[in-house]
Amino acid sequence: MPRKNTIAVELGIRIRDLRRQKKITLIELSKTTGVAQATLSRMETGLMVGTVKNHQKIAEALGISLAQLYGKIDSRYEKIAHQHAPQDRKVFAKTDQMKCELLTQEISKKKITPLLITLNGHGKSGVEELDRGVEKLIFVLEGTVQLKLEEREYVLNPYDTLYFDASIPHQILNPAGKQAKLFCAVSPSKI
Numbered sequence: 001m002p003r004k005n006t007i008a009v010e011l012g013i014r015i016r017d018l019r020r021q022k023k024i025t026l027i028e029l030s031k032t033t034g035v036a037q038a039t040l041s042r043m044e045t046g047l048m049v050g051t052v053k054n055h056q057k058i059a060e061a062l063g064i065s066l067a068q069l070y071g072k073i074d075s076r077y078e079k080i081a082h083q084h085a086p087q088d089r090k091v092f093a094k095t096d097q098m099k100c101e102l103l104t105q106e107i108s109k110k111k112i113t114p115l116l117i118t119l120n121g122h123g124k125s126g127v128e129e130l131d132r133g134v135e136k137l138i139f140v141l142e143g144t145v146q147l148k149l150e151e152r153e154y155v156l157n158p159y160d161t162l163y164f165d166a167s168i169p170h171q172i173l174n175p176a177g178k179q180a181k182l183f184c185a186v187s188p189s190k191i
Contacts, residue, residue, distance in 0.1 A: 009046030010073040011055075016044040018062045018069075033057040081105060089116070097123030098172075103183075113186040119145065119174035130166035136186050138162045138172070143180025146173045156182075 019029055026044075030037040035054050042048045050058075052066075059069040081104050083089070092115065093100040103114040117125070130136075138147060140156045147154045147162055148171045154162055164170070166186065174180045 005046070005049060007073060008043070008049040011049060011070075012044045012046040014069065014073060015040075015058055015062075018064065019044075022062055024062070029058065029061055032061040095123075096120070098125055100125075107189050110189045111187060113189040115184040115186070117172065117182040117184055119143070119172065119180045119182070121177040121179060122174060123180075124173040125171055127169055127171045128166070129169040130186070132165070132167040134166040134186060134188060136164055136166040136170075136184060139183040141181040141183055143174060143178060144176055145180050145182065146175055147171075148173065 019026070024032075026037055026040055029035075030040055033040075033054070035050075035057060039048070039050065039054070040058075043050045043054075055069060056066050059066045062069070083104060089101040089103065090105070091099060092102050097120050099118045101116045101118075103116055104110060107113050119125070138156065139161045140158050142158055144155065144157050147156060149164055149168050150170070156162055172182070
C-alpha cells in the first residue's frame with residue numbers, strides 16, 4: 001500500500017469536511033467540477049494530492065477561494081512556538097555578573113536564537129567570537145551598556161540597537177550600578 005503524503009491527507013480532510021458542511025455529495029461535486037469521482041475520492045482519502053487546477057475547481061464549487069482551501073494546511077503554523085513568561089525560559093548562561101535566557105525552545109530547529117541578557121550593575125559578559133557569517137542584533141530594553149567590538153566601542157541607551165558580524169570578538173559591559181536588560185538575536189542560530 002502506498003505511503004500517504006501528509007499534505008495530501010490534510011488537504012483531503014479539508015475538502016471532505018467542507019463538502020460535508022455544504023451538504024454536497026461526492027457525485028454532485030464531481031458533476032460541478034468536472035473532476036472524476038474516483039479522483040475526488042482518492043484526494044479526500046489522502047491517496048493523491050491532485051492538481052492546482054482541480055483544487056481551484058473544487059474551491060469554486062465549495063464557494064471559497066483557493067487560499068481558504070489551502071489555509072488550514074499551511075505548515076507555517078506548525079512552527080509557531082508560544083512560550084509563557086519567565087517560568088518556561090531556559091537559562092543558557094549565568095554568572096554573578098550576568099544571566100542569558102533563551103526566549104524560545106528547540107533552538108537547533110530555529111534560524112534565529114532570541115535571547116534576553118540581564119547584566120547586573122557593573123557586570124559584563126565574556127568575550128565572544130562566533131563563526132563567520134553569524135550575525136547579532138542587540139536591542140537595549142533598559143539601562144545603558146557599552147559594547148566592545150575588538151578595537152571599537154559603542155554606547156547603547158534604551159531602544160538603541162547594534163547589528164554586527166558576530167565573528168568580530170565582542171563583549172558587553174554595564175558601567176552603571178543598576179541592572180541592564182538587552183534583547184539579542186543571533187542568526188543563523190548559534191550558541
